[in-house]
Amino acid sequence: MTELTDLSLTQAVQALRQGEITSRLLCQAYLERISRLDAGLHAFLAVAPESALAQAEAADRRLQAWRENPAGPLPALLGIPVAVKDVLCVAGMPCTCGSRILEGFYPPYHATAVERLLAAGAVILGKTNTDEFAMGSSTENSAYGVTHNPWDPSRVPGGSSGGSAAAVAARLALAALGTDTGGSVRQPASFCGVTGIKPTYGRVSRYGLVAFGSSLDVVGVLGRDAQDVARIFSQIAGYDPRDATTMDLPVPEIDLEAVDLTGLRVGVPEEYFISGMQSDVEEAVRWAVQALESLGARAVPVSLPHTRYALPVYYLVAPAEASANLARYDGIRYGPRVPAKTLEEVFRRTRGEKFGPEVKRRIMLGTYALSAGYYDAFYGQAQKVRTLIKQDFDQAFAVVDLIAAPVAPTTAFKIGEHGDDPLSMYLEDVFTLPANLAGVPGLSFPVGFDRQGLPVGMQLMGAHFREELLFRAAFAYQQITDWHTRAPEIAAA
Amino acid sequence: MTLTLEEVEHIANLARLQLSDQEKERYREQLSAILDYFSQLQALDTSAIPPTASVLPARNVLREDQARPGLSREELLRGAPETEAGQIRVPPVLD
Numbered sequence: 001m002t003e004l005t006d007l008s009l010t011q012a013v014q015a016l017r018q019g020e021i022t023s024r025l026l027c028q029a030y031l032e033r034i035s036r037l038d039a040g041l042h043a044f045l046a047v048a049p050e051s052a053l054a055q056a057e058a059a060d061r062r063l064q065a066w067r068e069n070p071a072g073p074l075p076a077l078l079g080i081p082v083a084v085k086d087v088l089c090v091a092g093m094p095c096t097c098g099s100r101i102l103e104g105f106y107p108p109y110h111a112t113a114v115e116r117l118l119a120a121g122a123v124i125l126g127k128t129n130t131d132e133f134a135m136g137s138s139t140e141n142s143a144y145g146v147t148h149n150p151w152d153p154s155r156v157p158g159g160s161s162g163g164s165a166a167a168v169a170a171r172l173a174l175a176a177l178g179t180d181t182g183g184s185v186r187q188p189a190s191f192c193g194v195t196g197i198k199p200t201y202g203r204v205s206r207y208g209l210v211a212f213g214s215s216l217d218v219v220g221v222l223g224r225d226a227q228d229v230a231r232i233f234s235q236i237a238g239y240d241p242r243d244a245t246t247m248d249l250p251v252p253e254i255d256l257e258a259v260d261l262t263g264l265r266v267g268v269p270e271e272y273f274i275s276g277m278q279s280d281v282e283e284a285v286r287w288a289v290q291a292l293e294s295l296g297a298r299a300v301p302v303s304l305p306h307t308r309y310a311l312p313v314y315y316l317v318a319p320a321e322a323s324a325n326l327a328r329y330d331g332i333r334y335g336p337r338v339p340a341k342t343l344e345e346v347f348r349r350t351r352g353e354k355f356g357p358e359v360k361r362r363i364m365l366g367t368y369a370l371s372a373g374y375y376d377a378f379y380g381q382a383q384k385v386r387t388l389i390k391q392d393f394d395q396a397f398a399v400v401d402l403i404a405a406p407v408a409p410t411t412a413f414k415i416g417e418h419g420d421d422p423l424s425m426y427l428e429d430v431f432t433l434p435a436n437l438a439g440v441p442g443l444s445f446p447v448g449f450d451r452q453g454l455p456v457g458m459q460l461m462g463a464h465f466r467e468e469l470l471f472r473a474a475f476a477y478q479q480i481t482d483w484h485t486r487a488p489e490i491a492a493a
Numbered sequence: 494m495t496l497t498l499e500e501v502e503h504i505a506n507l508a509r510l511q512l513s514d515q516e517k518e519r520y521r522e523q524l525s526a527i528l529d530y531f532s533q534l535q536a537l538d539t540s541a542i543p544p545t546a547s548v549l550p551a552r553n554v555l556r557e558d559q560a561r562p563g564l565s566r567e568e569l570l571r572g573a574p575e576t577e578a579g580q581i582r583v584p585p586v587l588d
Contacts, residue, residue, distance in 0.1 A: 384543070
């Protein structure tokens with residue numbers, strides 16, 4: 001018999017409604033896998049079995065009542081176990097952001113995305129590991145230890161939403177929330193062989209998300225396939241009066257019945273196929289574009305000429321915003337305090353001792369870029385080049401519907417491979433940063449494996465608020481391929 | 494471009510970060526290399542390009558100024574490392 005954790009989210013929703021399974025049994029199966037396998041993976045920073053089982057039992061009572069009297073619709077995710085990246089507030093669970101500076105902090109309220117998951121009936125299993133304050137591409141910057149890639153534990157899962165990606169890949173959760181400031185949903189999805197959406201900037205509320213780069217941050221979803229991810233996306237998206245950057249636009253019903261892509265114009269940007277990238281990544285992505293063509297799409301060469309500047313622009317804009325956002329961590333209102341004689345010394349010592357090396361590096365970089373005498377040359381120039389990067393996308397989307405590109409130049413790299421060389425780590429983000437700078441949505445999904453058996457991802461990018469098109473194309477692709485159904489073999493630690 | 498130790502100390506002071514001598518030297522080297530790489534941005538002529546601060550269409554967001562229930566003082570103080578008499582306790586601001 002198949003195990004309960006083999007069911008996809010879409011299948012589990014169906015089985016729960018028909019009374020073939022209960023949410024309690026489903027959640028217990030996930031909690032059992034977490035207790036058996038997560039010691040070796042470290043995808044979770046906190047697991048909440050008691051509240052999860054209480055939520056599952058409440059879902060079962062509701063399902064039972066509905067089956068006896070099926071009046072009205074049921075919440076879309078009723079009884080479905082999910083995980084939440086530890087940068088989003090869940091009342092009653094710790095929120096560390098992977099940092100010592102928030103050790104022991106329990107937020108007093110839910111993030112809007114979490115509140116909407118709960119309102120849709122989802123069960124929250126726990127909080128997943130992340131690079132400290134989401135700054136990183138490997139989860140190696142978590143103060144609580146690295147997450148291991150379920151496909152090869154000697155490798156990173158990507159980052160910063162590496163805990164969420166590893167949890168979904170290892171079937172420790174049916175789906176998970178992540179966040180994407182410079183690729184932090186798409187790159188770990190690619191490294192772990194799962195599907196992940198970075199929505200349009202302003203599509204999902206960030207109320208209750210710990211701020212990193214406020215002009216870039218987006219809450220996203222990781223799951224096993226496009227259909228599962230779309231189901232959660234459509235529950236969490238939409239206007240929120242508590243986040244003034246959310247747009248008051250309707251969230252479309254995502255219809256994933258049609259698999260015909262006739263007439264869809266898919267742009268292939270030459271700048272995303274660079275010398276030095278792993279050859280089997282390029283091959284897998286080019287094969288996937290051909291697969292889209294076999295479904296009726298038309299591949300069109302496009303150019304995004306300012307792509308190479310995205311890296312310096314991002315690593316000036318994001319640290320500048322972070323240096324302002326992280327000023328609030330000073331040992332006064334939350335987290336631990338390093339005692340000192342004066343208030344000034346409390347600030348300096350608490351921040352100096354409790355922030356990790358990468359966070360301090362970015363605060364320094366951002367403070368420098370914003371400081372008197374350097375503002376125009378660095379931050380000001382970066383904001384202007386950001387306009388050029390955005391215009392590249394505007395011009396491309398005048399002639400194509402979607403852009404298809406690799407997510408990262410390589411598959412998952414070894415833990416420790418980038419050592420103490422921050423610039424070489426930043427270069428891992430070269431293909432994901434432009435979408436954040438332009439605010440466009442991106443969807444990463446598996447399109448094959450490299451010669452070492454590691455997953456390869458491709459991303460589709462679309463014009464603002466066109467997530468539905470990304471889901472449709474990826475769903476169609478997943479109807480004719482089975483990469484998304486492959487699961488790693490994991491040995492218990 | 495090469496940062497001096499004094500510049501590193503100035504930035505750390507602005508950011509209220511206490512750094513060890515070893516950290517200062519490491520950040521001096523790493524930030525110099527990163528800023529060097531970023532200097533490629535200077536090659537672009539952007540004199541006619543407006544800056545982008547947000548990708549969303551600029552708009553004002555207004556609402557009625559109405560009292561609504563918020564979080565209680567007790568809930569908010571629970572996260573603070575030191576409290577006294579319903580307030581956050583801090584060391585002296587001045588010596």
